Amino acid sequence: MKFELPKLPYELNKLEPVISAKTFEFHYGKHHQAYVNNLNNLVPGTPFENASLETIIKEADGGIFNNAAQIWNHTFYFLSFSPNGGGEPKGKLAALIIREFDSFDLFKEKFTKAAATLFGSGWVWLVLNKDGKLEITQENNAGCPLKHGLKPLLTIDVWEHAYYLDYQNRRPDYISAFWNIIDWNVIEGRV
Ligand code: MN
Numbered sequence: 495m496k497f498e499l500p501k502l503p504y505e506l507n508k509l510e511p512v513i514s515a516k517t518f519e520f521h522y523g524k525h526h527q528a529y530v531n532n533l534n535n536l537v538p539g540t541p542f543e544n545a546s547l548e549t550i551i552k553e554a555d556g557g558i559f560n561n562a563a564q565i566w567n568h569t570f571y572f573l574s575f576s577p578n579g580g581g582e583p584k585g586k587l588a589a590l591i592i593r594e595f596d597s598f599d600l601f602k603e604k605f606t607k608a609a610a611t612l613f614g615s616g617w618v619w620l621v622l623n624k625d626g627k628l629e630i631t632q633e634n635n636a637g638c639p640l641k642h643g644l645k646p647l648l649t650i651d652v653w654e655h656a657y658y659l660d661y662q663n664r665r666p667d668y669i670s671a672f673w674n675i676i677d678w679n680v681i682e683g684r685v
Pocket of ligand 1: 525
């Protein structure tokens with residue numbers, strides 16, 4: 495099997511109560527794993543047989559794109575968290591946020607609004623564009639900023655499978671709790 499489910503740097507009950515072990519059991523253990531299995535089944539015999547995930551995301555479409563992007567997006571999302579997360583970014587990222595959004599609180603407000611208003615399933619991203627400026631983008635379904643030449647820094651999964659077991663229909667409560675587990679050192683390292 496070419497593609498594999500990534501190992502996560504924390505125990506799966508350590509992000510409670512923001513994300514429960516039960517949600518991890520399904521979201522990581524079943525959904526993320528299914529995208530990995532699907533892609534491993536889809537690529538043999540295609541031009542993407544030996545391609546990296548990033549190349550597939552940039553060049554493929556249809557089911558191959560969807561499964562590759564969902565593997566990449568989920569890995570990126572799950573690797574953004576820590577049981578000791580929360581607070582605010584420091585250093586270069588903090589400076590970029592203040593330059594673009596005036597303050598961390600105003601950034602948080604805009605990102606939260608983008609996540610709350612994305613209709614249906616998808617992802618909201620904080621990205622660096624080609625001019626080195628921060629942008630908040632909404633992507634439907636498996637959408638991934640790599641496809642548009644943007645550099646992803648932070649994402650929130652707003653598919654219902656990301657929050658329904660813990661928050662049912664209360665997406666705003668999930669978004670509000672999400673800030674408490676972000677490892678800003680990891681996010682800063684992506685700048
Ligand atoms: Mn998901």
